[in-house]
Amino acid sequence: MSFLELKNLNARVGPLPILRDVSLQVAPGEVRALVGESGAGKSMIGKAILGTLPDAIRITGGEILLEGEDLQAMSPKARRRLIGAKVALIPQDPLTALNPARRVGPQICDRLVDILGWGRREAEARVIELLHEVHIPAPERVMRAYPHELSGGMRQRILIASAFAAEPQLIIADEPTTALDVTVQKQILRLIRDMQARHGTALLFVTHDLGVVSKLCQSMTVLFGGKVLEDTSVDQFFSAPDHAYSAALLAATPKYTDPGGSLMPVPEATIHAVEAEIAAHDLAHQIETVRQ
Amino acid sequence: MTLIRIILKRLLSMSITLIGVAVIVFFIIRIVPGNPIAMMLPPGAGEEDIARLKALYGFDKTLPEQFLIWVRGILGGDFGTSITSRQPVMSLVLGRLPATLELSIMALVMAVMIGGTLALIGTRQRGGKAEALIDVTNGVSLSVPDFLWGLLFILLFGVLWPVFHISGRVSPALDLPFVTNFYLFESLLRLRFDIWLDLVSHMFMPALALAIPLAAIIAQLLKQSLKETMHLDYATLARTKGYSENHVILREALPNAILPTLTLVGVQFTFLIGGTVIIERLFSYEGLGNMAIDAVINRDLPLIQGIVILFAVIFTTVNLLVDLTYALLNPRLRHG
Amino acid sequence: MADGRAAAKRPINPRLWLSGGWLLILVVAALAAPLLAPQDPLAQDLFASRLPPMWQGGSEPGFPLGTDSLGRDVLSRVLYGARIALLVALVAGSCTCALGAVLGLIAGYYRGWADVVISRLIEIWMAFPPVLFAILLIAVMGTGLTSIIVAIVVIDWTRFARVIRAEAMTQGAMDYVASAKVAGRGRFGIMIREILPNVLPTIVVLLTLEMGIAVIVEAILSFVNLSISTDDPTWGSMIAEGRAAIHHSWWVLVVPLITLFLTVLSFSQLGEGLKDHFDPVLR
Numbered sequence: 081m082s083f084l085e086l087k088n089l090n091a092r093v094g095p096l097p098i099l100r101d102v103s104l105q106v107a108p109g110e111v112r113a114l115v116g117e118s119g120a121g122k123s124m125i126g127k128a129i130l131g132t133l134p135d136a137i138r139i140t141g142g143e144i145l146l147e148g149e150d151l152q153a154m155s156p157k158a159r160r161r162l163i164g165a166k167v168a169l170i171p172q173d174p175l176t177a178l179n180p181a182r183r184v185g186p187q188i189c190d191r192l193v194d195i196l197g198w199g200r201r202e203a204e205a206r207v208i209e210l211l212h213e214v215h216i217p218a219p220e221r222v223m224r225a226y227p228h229e230l231s232g233g234m235r236q237r238i239l240i241a242s243a244f245a246a247e248p249q250l251i252i253a254d255e256p257t258t259a260l261d262v263t264v265q266k267q268i269l270r271l272i273r274d275m276q277a278r279h280g281t282a283l284l285f286v287t288h289d290l291g292v293v294s295k296l297c298q299s300m301t302v303l304f305g306g307k308v309l310e311d312t313s314v315d316q317f318f319s320a321p322d323h324a325y326s327a328a329l330l331a332a333t334p335k336y337t338d339p340g341g342s343l344m345p346v347p348e349a350t351i352h353a354v355e356a357e358i359a360a361h362d363l364a365h366q367i368e369t370v371r372q
Numbered sequence: 373m374t375l376i377r378i379i380l381k382r383l384l385s386m387s388i389t390l391i392g393v394a395v396i397v398f399f400i401i402r403i404v405p406g407n408p409i410a411m412m413l414p415p416g417a418g419e420e421d422i423a424r425l426k427a428l429y430g431f432d433k434t435l436p437e438q439f440l441i442w443v444r445g446i447l448g449g450d451f452g453t454s455i456t457s458r459q460p461v462m463s464l465v466l467g468r469l470p471a472t473l474e475l476s477i478m479a480l481v482m483a484v485m486i487g488g489t490l491a492l493i494g495t496r497q498r499g500g501k502a503e504a505l506i507d508v509t510n511g512v513s514l515s516v517p518d519f520l521w522g523l524l525f526i527l528l529f530g531v532l533w534p535v536f537h538i539s540g541r542v543s544p545a546l547d548l549p550f551v552t553n554f555y556l557f558e559s560l561l562r563l564r565f566d567i568w569l570d571l572v573s574h575m576f577m578p579a580l581a582l583a584i585p586l587a588a589i590i591a592q593l594l595k596q597s598l599k600e601t602m603h604l605d606y607a608t609l610a611r612t613k614g615y616s617e618n619h620v621i622l623r624e625a626l627p628n629a630i631l632p633t634l635t636l637v638g639v640q641f642t643f644l645i646g647g648t649v650i651i652e653r654l655f656s657y658e659g660l661g662n663m664a665i666d667a668v669i670n671r672d673l674p675l676i677q678g679i680v681i682l683f684a685v686i687f688t689t690v691n692l693l694v695d696l697t698y699a700l701l702n703p704r705l706r707h708g
Numbered sequence: 709m710a711d712g713r714a715a716a717k718r719p720i721n722p723r724l725w726l727s728g729g730w731l732l733i734l735v736v737a738a739l740a741a742p743l744l745a746p747q748d749p750l751a752q753d754l755f756a757s758r759l760p761p762m763w764q765g766g767s768e769p770g771f772p773l774g775t776d777s778l779g780r781d782v783l784s785r786v787l788y789g790a791r792i793a794l795l796v797a798l799v800a801g802s803c804t805c806a807l808g809a810v811l812g813l814i815a816g817y818y819r820g821w822a823d824v825v826i827s828r829l830i831e832i833w834m835a836f837p838p839v840l841f842a843i844l845l846i847a848v849m850g851t852g853l854t855s856i857i858v859a860i861v862v863i864d865w866t867r868f869a870r871v872i873r874a875e876a877m878t879q880g881a882m883d884y885v886a887s888a889k890v891a892g893r894g895r896f897g898i899m900i901r902e903i904l905p906n907v908l909p910t911i912v913v914l915l916t917l918e919m920g921i922a923v924i925v926e927a928i929l930s931f932v933n934l935s936i937s938t939d940d941p942t943w944g945s946m947i948a949e950g951r952a953a954i955h956h957s958w959w960v961l962v963v964p965l966i967t968l969f970l971t972v973l974s975f976s977q978l979g980e981g982l983k984d985h986f987d988p989v990l991r
Contacts, residue, residue, distance in 0.1 A: 164614015
């Protein structure tokens, strides 16, 4: 059974659809990429699972199942606790994701202590161990530091350690490298891959970078306009993409085997075709609603 | 390093300001028409009596000379002698200072408690009816000054529903065992809760009148600051860790939201202390402000000078303390 | 242009209506006080002292809101008091505004030594308790309308200077000022033609607030018996009488208190309302 399953998830801002019948599954230990251009709704899926959608966005249909339990049917408190214990987030921008007024140590330990009920010492020992794992020198000193005393790469390592600290079953990584320097990006990606392999955690990796996907992930979901266009294995995608948009996207990305290759835009005709497909889907959805 | 530099810079600026205040108050009150000495004289006093008294208070010297003598006195802790009571200004003023300080601090505590609570409730209920209600209340509280709140309270809780005392600092019938003038504080130390309650029942309304405008400012600023912080990534991250909204507000947002509020509250607190002058008059509360108004009416020049300087010292010290607290609370400055 | 039209089309805020309405009533009351007042505001009648307002037993016709301990008609005194209050609001408010805004503009735009001096003066002024300062000035200058107005201007100019200085500094750093400089306009010209129009909304808002403050300061000075003269019908002196007689004739306090409350609230709500109204044009 899959650990996480989305069934026909729909979300809107006012009348505007943000997610259109999104369905996807993540099995225990699976590394799945969620790929799309900006505005494709990939980050919204992560937020919908975590329950941190902006107030303006409403979920209008579908289910979010975690180990078979529908999150939306749960009380807000139970849902929060369940997410807190089983799912973790590696945020996009490490500069704003650590509280500037609090020391780093307590920020990593607090979930273990407050939500999972560990002892303070036990939690600290565990976090120091994890900081070693993410290659942070002198973890004891870092734990007493304030975020502004640390570099962006350091902070992202800390956030990764923090995500793995509670041994969650799923980690959602929301473009975790876009805010970092190119040189640091590679280290952080390698670190996420190593940590995932060591802990066997399922990973939902939100990104627009196909190069990263090919190196890190096993399966992938391609999104456009809040709709799933293709749900496939990474090998399959890179050898024979199913959807025309996927093929165009792949053609548009320089081959990682050929770093000098130039970037090509996705042809407009393809975009129009996908938009037409989505319009047709919306129409079908409306007819369905009216009929009911 | 940074902290010491901040302190030195502020101390320098403080002393320039205090010198300015001293110059202004000294020369303003010497333009006063009418001879302050005249009021002290018994009917039928002769020219030589006048000359003797003038010499006693130094009024026979030129203005610059008088100023220098006065400033030299202040630096040596001598503020001169009150004309009306013929006692040293220093001891008169220090005798009244505790009453005013207790009133101001009580008002500050009330303002922080009321304003802080409203800000937290408003943040928790943001976008809802409770927040709209808080906003309207804030608007009215901000617009109406302490003087009018004081009068309103006198009417409501002194006359219509008399639950509090409307004048004085403490009931005259009470036998006070105190050695200091910090009655409120000392009554607690001595476990004399009967006197403490009497003091509070006298102080409650003037303190609340002073507190309301500041409470509204705190509620407004802190709420705005909290709401901004609640949108930031670390607040979102804390939610995904399983924390409740209340917890995120209190532990993640509040420490960051307090700093921007603090600086403004510092300035506003000096306004609050300035407000004690009229509020003490209104409630016949025996503090510095009440004494100051009497001193002006009686043309007691040395006393006026002393009180104004003391107020200026309090104001600049409050500003200094706020800056220091800001530096201490801000991790960026502390480890800069 | 589009912004200006949008602002003009926006419905006027209800609080602008309410506060403006009350102030209009007050202006009419002040102008028509001799026609509206049932009695001479100064006439004492010890046989008619402490008469309650008309809805209470024991009242007398001709004294709708009762009388004070000297038998003076409360309604007439409040009406005539409006004249003094509004006069002080208008004159003291505008003079304070003019002085503070000019000093603020100079400090904020010219910077340099002018800014050093003005900022230091502001700092010194902030170290004075304002009410005590005002009382001191009245004691020096003697009571009277002019003294009150001068005292308000002297104590409160910093309120404008502080805000306008900060605004002028922000505006001075904007690109349009740089381009005006490039276009060859002089410093004074830029201050008047470029900076002033942009800080004008702020000045207007502060001015309405200051009018409310002026009314309060006058009331406070009357309250400590240092305003115009003890006889003149000012709201502050009525409040002082009412405070003294609070246990036997509460209406002497209540009527001027409510009037003062609504007036101060209206001035500041008018200011806030104007601020909202100006906002889309500003930003």
